[in-house]
Amino acid sequence: MLLLVSNAAACTVFAITPGASEDGSMYVGHTNDGVGKDWRNIDDISILYVPAANHAPGEKRAVFFDPDSGSDAAGGEDSGDSGLILGYIDQVPHTYAYYTGSYGMMNEHQLLSAECTEYAKVELSAAEGKRIFYSSELSNVALERCTKAREAVELVGGLIDTYGYYGTGETLVFADPEEAWVIEMCSSLDEEDGGGLWVAQKIPDGEVFVAANEFRIREVVPGNPDPIYSTDLFSKLEDAGVWSPADGTLDWLEAVSYGEYAHPYYSLMRVWRIQDRLAPSLNLSPYVENSYTKAYPFTITPDEKVNLTGAFSLFRDHYEGTGFDLSTGEAAGPFGNPYRYLGPDDAHTNFQNASYMEVRAGANPRPVSAVFCSYSYVAQARSSLPDPVGGVLWFGPAVAYETVYAPFYAGATNVSAAYATGDRLTYDSSTAYWTFDLVTNWAMLRYDAMIDEITAKQGEIEAGSIALVQETDREAAELIAAGDEEGAARLLTDFTVTRGDEIIDEWHDLSGTLIVKYSNGLITDPATEAVEEPGYPAWWLNETGYQYGPRVYPLEELRATDGLNYTGNTVRVPLNATFADIRELI
Incomplete structure (x- = not known):
């Protein structure tokens, strides 16, 4: 059963x-x-x-x-x-x-x-x-x-x-x-x-x-x-x-x-x-x-x-x-990646029943914005407007935190092809899912830096959509009031399809910028050609043993030294200094 x-x-x-x-x-x-x-x-x-x-x-x-x-x-x-x-x-x-x-x-x-x-x-x-x-x-x-x-x-x-x-x-x-x-x-x-x-x-x-x-x-x-x-x-x-x-x-x-x-x-x-x-x-x-x-x-x-x-x-x-x-x-990790790969005890499985509860080895908290999300939406209904205009489905492909919610009117009769197609097993940059999922996965390389650019663009596009919806609301409601329901349907459909396509195009542009800017662990400004080598944060270097790496010839003695913290400081020692002399300084 x-x-x-x-x-x-x-x-x-x-x-x-x-x-x-x-x-x-x-x-x-x-x-x-x-x-x-x-x-x-x-x-x-x-x-x-x-x-x-x-x-x-x-x-x-x-x-x-x-x-x-x-x-x-x-x-x-x-x-x-x-x-x-x-x-x-x-x-x-x-x-x-x-x-x-x-x-x-x-x-x-x-x-x-x-x-x-x-x-x-x-x-x-x-x-x-x-x-x-x-x-x-x-x-x-x-x-x-x-x-x-x-x-x-x-x-x-x-x-x-x-x-x-x-x-x-x-x-x-x-x-x-x-x-x-x-x-x-x-x-x-x-x-x-x-x-x-x-x-x-x-x-x-x-x-x-x-x-x-x-x-x-x-x-x-x-x-x-x-x-x-x-x-x-x-x-x-x-x-x-x-x-x-x-x-x-x-x-x-x-x-x-x-x-x-x-x-x-x-x-x-x-x-x-x-x-x-x-x-x-x-x-x-x-x-x-x-x-x-x-x-x-x-x-x-x-x-x-x-x-x-x-x-x-x-x-x-x-x-x-x-x-x-x-x-x-x-x-x-070093760059604040909020996503966790699913481990053996993180999956959507049963751990308790009428007789027992399994106390498992451990688990990560399950967030609202999960990395395996296929899509999310916020559907809006407004009693002040005719049904074709009042209903707006704000649809976001892939992971919620990095998606952009696109408006789909209740009275539209078609959607952008990018949103209607896609397969997880076939990468296709023309589909909405892969357009957004690529950015989420790329951002995990250096999340703390990229997420600010992502959310800034996200907010800009969504604010633009909200303003355009308000304008379209007025135009479509006026057409319906005048008895032109077919004209309203054409307007709502054209807006839904066109805005969906525009959002995909803008996110493709952002994807290209992020790939160029953050490739190979560098931060490159395409406009000025300036290149930064930010490396890792000091706390991460300390936790991962960077300070015990090959920075002196007496490497075995260095690795045997307990409690050595990474400080980011450099000291000069005589070329013939003993390790005891070096240890005292560092």
Whole structure:
């Protein structure tokens, strides 16, 4: 019944409601930190625009297997065939246009969505005609058919009840310009049951929700109108022996999950970090007792209202300035590289269950901005504008800290080719993913120097995009008000495609500058031809034994000298000085 480890490497999501944002926008964010093929049978590094469509009576909608679900396909163990159709559902007369990737992102009616994976006690495999839905296709169907967040939650819940659910535990966020909801789901605890389990809860306006690979909904009280859930939730949990009315109020997280993946704080540290950044007045501690802590509330009220660039910044974080700062210390190397290669105990695997917890050899903190990120986005919905204009998907390929978020309008009908293509196994500088991933990896050679140039250019481009969006908003809204919806669609499409291409071109220019300037350990000014040889910082030279290198002929005696620190100072000694004389001076 339990699945093998999924290809998914974890995601972080947030929802910022209009009452918590500076301009009344709804923001939904998602980092897609997976590695592998998704439901489209392509690498999960690109964006897909799905046009609106009309459908004939009697048509069926195929539901595809997702190999990134952690499930074996019904066709065979460890199958990677994402072309497998698990079943069909009745098609509707009209489906809406939307953007999708590994999961649905935003549709033409400003319905937004985001996803993250959770650790469920039971994660059943797909079964044709019995368990046919995973969160990826659920999010796509919702964006095809719904215009409001609650409508999407109710549709997803109904699909799980009717057609079954397979794969890992999952959280989906749905939001429209005015309202946001969270729905969390997992397989039924009985393999013979064809359904699934789910609970949904509304995010209060003025609040911010954060999730990072652990279920966030806790108490579920029958008759309470706030959460909604599968009709047989309580009976299924009672039949499975994981909860009974005698236990008191149902705790959804405790009933269906063992908590975090990989190691303690794999999930909770990211929740703490974003909540603490937004509401430092809460004085939230980064330390908790266990995975079932209630130290971090379901939602928080930010101390200051969040704007768009502030929303971007939530994904650009390596715990800077905290005790977990990945940009400092020996592990960051001489140049403050905040990224860590995944070790044996850093992976997205289970370390605890009902009987034991593995105390592993060690681990690195899991940051919000992870080096294996395939893309991230902040989707924006604005009630003050018509749907085609009000919805903007700010999409950033590759690693969040070094990406540039490009605007994709809800009313556009095409995207830049650079963003719609790409494969991790084939380097292609014309694709958005490799354009940005190259810069991240090149920056690791001398991160502390290059990151300032990267973020300066990033800020310049994003500020330019925000100004251009404001201008395009006005023009497109005027066209719609005048009845020229086709003209508005052309304008929004041209802007979306052109701005995407411009961003790629500007990042190519930056890439070339960084390669020339920082090649071979030097810093070269292409304009003046000045060349610096900065070497390594003194603390790094001291820690790595530079001072014990071949700087005297009595090398063995030098290396036998304890406590010798690198100071950067040079002394002169007579040519016939003894080592004892030299040692006294140095």
